[in-house]
Amino acid sequence: MLMLLALVFTLTLSAKPKIRIIATGGTIAGVSASATSSAYGAGQVGIQTLIDAVPQIKELADVSGEQLVNIGSQDMNDAVWLKLAKRINQLLSGDYDGVLVTHGTDTMEETAYFLSLTVHSDKPVILVGSMRPSTAISADGPANLYNGVAALVDPSSKGHGVMACMNNQLIDAKSLIKTHTTDCATFKGTYGEMGYVYNGKPYYIFEPTYKHTTRSIFNVDNLEKLPKVGIIYGYANCSTLPIEAFFKADFDGIVLAGVGDGNFYKDVFDVAVQMQESGTQIVRASRVPTGPTCLNGEVDDSKYHFVAALNLNPQKARVLLQLALTKTRDWQQIQKYFQEY
Numbered sequence: 001m002l003m004l005l006a007l008v009f010t011l012t013l014s015a016k017p018k019i020r021i022i023a024t025g026g027t028i029a030g031v032s033a034s035a036t037s038s039a040y041g042a043g044q045v046g047i048q049t050l051i052d053a054v055p056q057i058k059e060l061a062d063v064s065g066e067q068l069v070n071i072g073s074q075d076m077n078d079a080v081w082l083k084l085a086k087r088i089n090q091l092l093s094g095d096y097d098g099v100l101v102t103h104g105t106d107t108m109e110e111t112a113y114f115l116s117l118t119v120h121s122d123k124p125v126i127l128v129g130s131m132r133p134s135t136a137i138s139a140d141g142p143a144n145l146y147n148g149v150a151a152l153v154d155p156s157s158k159g160h161g162v163m164a165c166m167n168n169q170l171i172d173a174k175s176l177i178k179t180h181t182t183d184c185a186t187f188k189g190t191y192g193e194m195g196y197v198y199n200g201k202p203y204y205i206f207e208p209t210y211k212h213t214t215r216s217i218f219n220v221d222n223l224e225k226l227p228k229v230g231i232i233y234g235y236a237n238c239s240t241l242p243i244e245a246f247f248k249a250d251f252d253g254i255v256l257a258g259v260g261d262g263n264f265y266k267d268v269f270d271v272a273v274q275m276q277e278s279g280t281q282i283v284r285a286s287r288v289p290t291g292p293t294c295l296n297g298e299v300d301d302s303k304y305h306f307v308a309a310l311n312l313n314p315q316k317a318r319v320l321l322q323l324a325l326t327k328t329r330d331w332q333q334i335q336k337y338f339q340e341y
């Protein structure tokens with residue numbers, strides 16, 4: 001009996017955290033013709049090859065993997081997002097301690113934000129990717145993968161919402177932004193990095209105050225599709241053709257990547273007013289990479305019933321508007337969501 005108890009005790013002590021890696025493709029799974037070539041195809045290497053390339057992660061955790069899709073993240077879509085969120089919820093409500101998602105960098109910020117609103121667990125979820133393909137000299141994927149797992153297994157990583165771990169930094173989903181087309185240090189946090197990984201240990205500097213994961217009311221577990229929301233880009237002498245096309249196609253919502261503090265060209269403004277009146281929710285965001293799009297600034301949002309995106313960039317405002325429209329069509333309630341999330 002004593003021996004049995006001792007065995008159980010030893011096994012419990014040595015049990016490693018259970019981590020699942022969900023692979024979706026991207027450059028981290030990319031292959032080029034040679035180690036020095038900058039031309040490559042994203043999403044070609046499978047999950048087991050990625051895991052085998054970083055054997056050190058097996059010392060940190062009981063790691064297993066699955067391939068959800070194998071795509072360049074320019075091809076990310078609502079169907080994959082729904083599948084991914086549902087799968088992570090399933091894994092984290094079971095005995096998994098954390099989930100690592102490998103992902104292309106192009107749309108990583110949107111996927112991270114979507115998951116931060118639709119995963120309902122305080123167990124950590126971390127996205128990793130790379131800027132150089134797996135076959136390149138000095139590929140950055142293996143270090144990102146190792147750091148991601150190292151952060152996942154550390155108890156201090158609970159409750160921070162969904163994060164990306166890239167180039168030694170831990171960046172929260174709302175703040176995460178790709179800032180350079182090719183640089184390995186492309187990801188920044190609009191409000192700074194939330195933490196960093198050093199010598200295989202995460203260190204956190206601040207905690208997000210916006211609602212996410214366990215405090216989010218958005219639930220996609222029983223949804224098969226999301227509302228249709230498009231983005232219009234603003235510029236001098238802007239054409240109304242794209243917004244009119246969205247209008248005709250009966251989109252549920254439009255995000256304007258406006259100029260300055262979410263302003264848009266007068267002709268586009270007129271169509272936006274008509275769309276809002278006929279039931280398509282307009283959200284004003286900005287093409288300027290930093291700073292809020294303020295409520296009732298130069299545009300009288302209260303008069304037109306537009307919603308101001310506040311601290312979300314256009315691509316993340318689109319994600320929140322899609323989820324908001326699964327709950328309500330009331331512009332004031334939607335504005336409240338933009339304040340809270």
Ligand code: GLU
Nearest residue numbers: 026027072073104105106
């Ligand atoms: N366009 C590809 C993607 O986002 C490659 C970019 C990357 O992963 O760095 O998946």
